Amino acid sequence: MADIGTIEARWVELSAAVDRLTERIGDPDDFPVHAGSSLAGDDRASHPFEVSQALRHIINVSVDQLHGVKTAVREGRYLHLGVSSTLARAALENAVTGLWILGPRTRNTRIERVLRWNSRNYHDSANYLRDSAMFDNDRAQKHDQNLAQIAQLATARGIDPDVATNGFPTTKPIKQGAQYTDLPVYTDWQIASGFAHGRPWAHHGFLERRRVSDSASEHRVYTLSAREDVTIYLPMQAMHLLSELVRLRDRRAGVEMPPRPDGEPDYERANPT
Template sequence: MAGETGPTDAQFKMIWERNLCPDIEKLMARVDDLEEFQVHPQSWLGEDDTWADPFHVSHAVKQCLVAAVDHLHACKVLVADAGAMHLAAPASLVRGSLENAAAAFWMLHPRDRAVRVTRALQWRAKDAHDEYVALAGINPAADQKKDAQTKRLAEVAAGHSEVDARVLSKGLNSTAMVEYADQNTRNDVKVLLMWRMCSGFAHGRQWAALSWGLRETFPTSNPDVLSVKFTNDLSRIVMMTLTATHLINEVEKLHAKRARR
């Protein structure tokens, strides 16, 4: 992958071993520590939680942050600890990390409390909907549970006129949250581009392998057809994980700002 103007393979290896792997381990230790990510009751986020009670904004953010770090750490374990260099699996894991970090950023970033609370309630409504879709076939009480959650979310939203309750009935998808994170973070952190590339690998799309995979071609019995083998290398893993790590760090900084008194 290395070119005359880009990092060398040795530099990618150094970044991976000296920076990224230790940073990912530190992130995992932080989300595992119950003393981390505390929210002061008189902080911005503490007041958000009061508005959104019992659907605390901080809980939704923490859930997304834990999932983001969990996916990223699994990628590190797969590549660094197990020594495996799969083509699609690292991208699938980083995709999960980017989506969850983007969701946390999307909820935390707005300066307007009403917007933060609205987004957290919308995220909860999506969670309730997805639970219903997944479990309706095996849970006889799925309808009642979804109705109760929907009603309670609407009651909480109605408690503050600034909260836009209309969004609770609208769909929410990962693309919108990733696009928001991409537009509101550093220009050199290509969140949307990397998420789309990772999604291509996660779904087994040919365009992703052709545009970013390493490939070898082999002749077949048909002179007009070649057999192609796609592989991965550390430079691609580094670029993917760097993007996810940068976004998670942005979420950490926002959380610290919103959670302190």
């Protein structure tokens, strides 16, 4: 386990990053897309399903989820067993989905993925409305029109309309998006998902355990308590991933970017097409 000083330093770092990003997403003039940039070209080609709009939404919700961690743990001063990991899971999933959309070097792949992201949204909404007995004729017609618009744009770009309109399974962006970062996204997400779904393997593997019963029963009794290093680890990983997404998004949007400490750009040497 990391020492208390190291853990405190990580919370200071996370809190400062969350506060800065909270300021950015609250500014309607932030996250510009400059004319002539790669992202501006993506937006023209994907209209009305602009890549930059999808990324702005993804960044917004990821920041909100990490702000929840900061509020509950850093400011609330309470270590729940799985709250930080559960919120970090959502932030990891969203941030890597953003990298999955923006990471590819070819424009058509980026457009295909933003279309799939939008169609997944339409399908999820329609499923909720059906299950709530609110999917009337008007809503069904609007749903069909939305998917038809996606199919039309995909066909015009030479993208398979069936792929574009069928969304994606949850784990696809997590597994495929991992190629755009050195972070162990999928295994981090697996741990966080274990906490989110209350899986015993996650609780017994990543929490402090103390055996409290030596009875003759075949079932041993333990008390579980949060580990401070685990409580900060997954939110920090999510913040690092989100920071990579924001940096990539800003560079693709033509925002002046400082060089990385090692002098190398993030996963590319030339502007994508």
